[in-house]
Amino acid sequence: MNVEALIRAFESTRARSRAMCVGLSAEDYGLQAEPFVSPPKWHLAHTSWFFETFLLKPFATDYTSVDERYEVLFNSYYNGVGEQFPRPRRGLLSRPSVADILTYRAQVDDAMLQLLHTMDSANVEQIAERTRLGIEHECQHQELLYTDIKYSFAFNPLYPAFAEPPQTAAAAHADELAFDHYDGGLETIGYRGDAFCFDNELPAHKQWIEPFALAQRLVTNREYGQFVAEGGYQSPEFWLADGWTTVQTQAWEAPLYWREVNGVAMEFTLYGLQPRHPEAPVTHVSGYEADAYARWAGYRLPTEAEWEYAANQANAVPTGIEQGYLHPAPAQNGQALDQLYGACWQWTSSAYSPYPGFNPASGAIGEYNGKFMSNQWVLRGGSCVSVGDHLRSSYRNFFYPPDRWQFSGIRLAHSGALNGDAHDQ
Amino acid sequence: MNVEALIRAFESTRARSRAMCVGLSAEDYGLQAEPFVSPPKWHLAHTSWFFETFLLKPFATDYTSVDERYEVLFNSYYNGVGEQFPRPRRGLLSRPSVADILTYRAQVDDAMLQLLHTMDSANVEQIAERTRLGIEHECQHQELLYTDIKYSFAFNPLYPAFAEPPQTAAAAHADELAFDHYDGGLETIGYRGDAFCFDNELPAHKQWIEPFALAQRLVTNREYGQFVAEGGYQSPEFWLADGWTTVQTQAWEAPLYWREVNGVAMEFTLYGLQPRHPEAPVTHVSGYEADAYARWAGYRLPTEAEWEYAANQANAVPTGIEQGYLHPAPAQNGQALDQLYGACWQWTSSAYSPYPGFNPASGAIGEYNGKFMSNQWVLRGGSCVSVGDHLRSSYRNFFYPPDRWQFSGIRLAHSGALNGDAHDQ
Amino acid sequence: MNVEALIRAFESTRARSRAMCVGLSAEDYGLQAEPFVSPPKWHLAHTSWFFETFLLKPFATDYTSVDERYEVLFNSYYNGVGEQFPRPRRGLLSRPSVADILTYRAQVDDAMLQLLHTMDSANVEQIAERTRLGIEHECQHQELLYTDIKYSFAFNPLYPAFAEPPQTAAAAHADELAFDHYDGGLETIGYRGDAFCFDNELPAHKQWIEPFALAQRLVTNREYGQFVAEGGYQSPEFWLADGWTTVQTQAWEAPLYWREVNGVAMEFTLYGLQPRHPEAPVTHVSGYEADAYARWAGYRLPTEAEWEYAANQANAVPTGIEQGYLHPAPAQNGQALDQLYGACWQWTSSAYSPYPGFNPASGAIGEYNGKFMSNQWVLRGGSCVSVGDHLRSSYRNFFYPPDRWQFSGIRLAHSGALNGDAHDQ
């Protein structure tokens, strides 16, 4: 383990959280439109709480918290740590102020750096491991900060822009959808390297995979628009039963942020309300919508094993927020698997379950992943607002199938000759 | 009509709204804990909207709004004006910012002053009348701003203080509860003066009143605490059926802001969490609690006619926020009707109904009071956070019987010899 | 007191409950479509429970219940008696069977008759009083049985008929709406006779009434249909605020049982689905709809004092279910106040409140009326399914303003010259 590299990663990650928020007003920092999103300032505080709780309190000598009440206020869901302030009310915490929370962050940063620079050999491995987990944890919250503030802004009819849109050239028409074919067989799935991974990516294990084909790019707004136009949201035959119930009770008629304004196809983005790019991937669709679209199109969603197996062969370097844009861009080409990372998370048909032999960490930190292994679906890849070097082919993201506020999109699959590439959409 | 006086009233009222908020942070300005409360900044905006909508747009020449979208954003409930931004989401409007709203206020102030100084004789009466209504409307919102921010702050376990508590001498023990007796008869109820009143106070009309007695002061925390201690919240026989259902579904066990902290009787106030003063009037009780307490104590609530008739004889000068404290103070003495104004609004047993011959204004402004005349109860008097010169004996405040977030308290009554003053509580 | 007459009244009332149910199948007896309605068999059991609880258990020697568990099962809302089986689940009591309940009724009847024939002089007055109350109570439940089964049947797309429709001649066109005028003054309201009345009709008391006019007949389907056709349900300006909220959340577009079938105006009745008679009174409207219609038509609802004062002058003999039809009939003529009784209950604008000096009975029986005195509105008169000799001009019926499942209709009023009879609807 390289302590210097760890410290650099800590510093850059912590700095990134603050830099991300540069465009927010004090009033924006407190927004929470629904219980499942959190205010920006809560993300800033909770990520500090994580270091304080799992590193400073157990390992730092003479550490005293800025405010002991933060232990409850900024605990997300760790029953092993203690009580939690009720999630639906995070938006009511006008105090501590943003300034108070930045002070809290600074104090945690100072204490963490001191700990990292002075840790004794007895605990060095555990401290390093947990610090690395805290860094990865903060990367995850950075992505959530983007998707949460977008969700809260979307209720404001003034359509606030989180950032100024970049200058982008008009994209060419996307290539016709093409598929790569894979033979499958008895393959190994799960993380096999010696760097960091989450516990849910372990253990690596054998899995039998039948032959399959995977789309070279994500489904576009243009393609998805055809599904909408042809009555996809009015046709129960394409939907899972629970999905159809959701369509009706939520009155869904299109992806979360699509808007029609005076007959023009628009989309709410982190750049405010923008024209909807027909060649950009459709995003902010639920698992139910992804599944229904696939069925309508004569295909299916991939399993997570298929996705990982194909991604391992593609061997792409993950990239995300480093690309510098806050909305997914059109595919570049059709020669190989494109948009594995950096555009939209890709819904799989796999329920989020433990791998055979899964073994969560002991103590409160074991609540990180394992207890969420029911009712959710796995998404693979990464989005334009993911931190790129935090991703890898074995990374398992998970959300409930009705969830739409992430940058989630659709990559189609099929089982070889059964459906055929020549399918007429 | 005295135009100069009107202009002075306009200026001082507008200034008071801004001065009230001096202790709020930008983050406090957006708090909305439940749909029935509004964020401070929304109150600041809506009161400006009222002048803009009912005065500047119809009467001011060359008036253009800062932002046409405010017409929808800051409309509270006037269907006659048009659409309204959904009330439960007012807390999501981080934009326009507080600064934007202060700019809006300043622009409205300028335009209003210009209008008032230059109005031509054709419209002068209507302009003056509406301006006066806008002033009274803003006084009402000032009181709501206090009670709304108190409600939102109460969800924060840090117990934020809206203001620093004043230095107060310890109050003496309240006098034993005594009653004043009234003969009643065929009396006139409703506003009979020639200054401003709301439409719901009109027309003055005859009403037959049986002999009754009215408590000289409000029920204290000490007295109400006895009801709590003796199982009042566990005894259905004291409660209206709907009240008992509310007690059970809301799990009520005490007034809204009572807290027991390590065995000490505390109360959340605009000064933060404070010891509960046993001689101060109980406040933040619902109509159901007021009614149940009265039944338990062997009395009843007064009707609004009884209250007004007695208050007319008492002839007290209303005072409120001018007293300079943000929590109701103990009664001063027992010689006469005390605490009619300036401590707590007093629940009556009267449903909020139109007076015989009630005639609301035409147009959207007629929605001010009349459409709320169902399911609510009348409260009389005024509280420590009411604007004093905005009150009078005929003033009819109204809330739903389960509502508790106003400074509402209890004044007991009885029907002469039926119960007797010597009743043993 | 005439014991023989009391016994005859007891016997005929008890027999009427059974006779009413002749058309019900065993499966119909258990229907409960919503918590606020009760299954027919529950009504049969509860009315027996009332006699058992308030008469047999305290006064009959050697009385033992068929089943002690019925004390909880068939207690409606008397906390003073003890626990109650949860109201929303009454429809789940397939056991005890209808046969068991008829056995229970028979046993209660036998024991009651024995008690009435042998009561000793010490308790005779209290027994007679409570027996009379039990009879009136059963009359109320007979009316509820009709309205409850109608409500539950209405969810069945087969539109079951409770009874065969009578042969009726086509009614002539209703007369143009005319009004009777009244001077008002200081009048006495409340029951003043020496026969039975409910506690809520007492005490008789003085009330000042301004001059007013009252419609000679009820509003017809034809008239109400014009309100519907002209967008009444889409126009917030006619509605109380709570009424408008109800219209939107409940998606109301017409009275409860109106149906359009292939373009024909139909109405669900106790005779099944029938053509909607344009001259029959509109019925099954809520208080909110009654109020909105009145406002739209340029009138208002009467107060309960106005209604009672006018009805006292009209001096009509109440009649109801004895007329032999289960749906309200068109008005007979326009010369005098018509349809005071026997067609539809008439919504008043009066909130249901205690009369000055109201004094409920002590003990559990005091829960009969008093605890419901909040949030409800008074209806006056009686409907086609009321028991006629159970009605009188001082009778106060009460329901929540959104309630629609009673036979409730509209009688308009106005305040003399303010609106004028010549108003063009």
Place this chain on the structure above:
Amino acid sequence: MNVEALIRAFESTRARSRAMCVGLSAEDYGLQAEPFVSPPKWHLAHTSWFFETFLLKPFATDYTSVDERYEVLFNSYYNGVGEQFPRPRRGLLSRPSVADILTYRAQVDDAMLQLLHTMDSANVEQIAERTRLGIEHECQHQELLYTDIKYSFAFNPLYPAFAEPPQTAAAAHADELAFDHYDGGLETIGYRGDAFCFDNELPAHKQWIEPFALAQRLVTNREYGQFVAEGGYQSPEFWLADGWTTVQTQAWEAPLYWREVNGVAMEFTLYGLQPRHPEAPVTHVSGYEADAYARWAGYRLPTEAEWEYAANQANAVPTGIEQGYLHPAPAQNGQALDQLYGACWQWTSSAYSPYPGFNPASGAIGEYNGKFMSNQWVLRGGSCVSVGDHLRSSYRNFFYPPDRWQFSGIRLAHSGALNGDAHDQ
């Protein structure tokens, strides 16, 4: 295909549905305590509707329905057939009566037998296949009829008995829990025979299975009682996050039908309220409870592949309702896998997903299984109220993890040496 055998299966299955209901009163037939259960009479009608819709209407010449409105009334969830009567209101259908529905059944039986005896060769295969599906479908509804009426009866404080309890000898103490070990490897899962199976059991496919061990019997009431007594329902660390939320919102403290009556451990059964047998398997537990128990005990739930692979080796003959008891019996011995069938369905850790290459039938009948493949968990085996010859090792039952009204129990598993048999519970 043997047509005679098919006809005999049809006749015996149809007769069994009617015979099952012998103890029901007309009032019992209509009970529906929650939307997810159906009244007995609805089951009787819907199973007939299935034959009518998928066989008689397409294939029988001159077939006319008893009542065309039944097409909507008794459609469960087939959007491809058309509208459905709202599921939560099935209990309101007092008409058609039980007698009407028995007439409907008889008519369908007659027409079906005529069809089966006279089918022409063109359609014979499809008719036979669909008839077989209809038979299996009715077997499933027979099981639901038991569990649904049990659920509805449980709300009745009289604790109705569906049947008289059998005479049973006291069971000996269950053997200590022992495990069978399996090597796993690349195995084939899914139906491989040539008789009937459901589409969700296909296609048979390879799956890699790691070494594992499976408990020889189900968890008993005694064992589960220890989990309850040691605070299992108060300890979030044993629960999935969604499970813990359910425990709290539903206030779960024990399995669905456990009752403590005067300190005695009782259980509501189809025989009424009975003493809880400590050696009988715990039943009516949700998937969340099964999972939490396993975690508390140091084990886990098996995957469906593990279960099927082990059951294939055990080669037990499925039996169920033929055993003649309506409550699961204690295990017989500990030498081999016991209670695979005939006691309780066994929760697996497998989400209900399509097998690789799954292909639902076309048309409305394709809605049978496929559209439910989200958010549910697979249960394997069969219960005491399953029809025995309708079961097999590849059978996939599925319910939502919070569901408790089925006869669902717990079979533990572990991953070889990781946990060890010697684990101290």
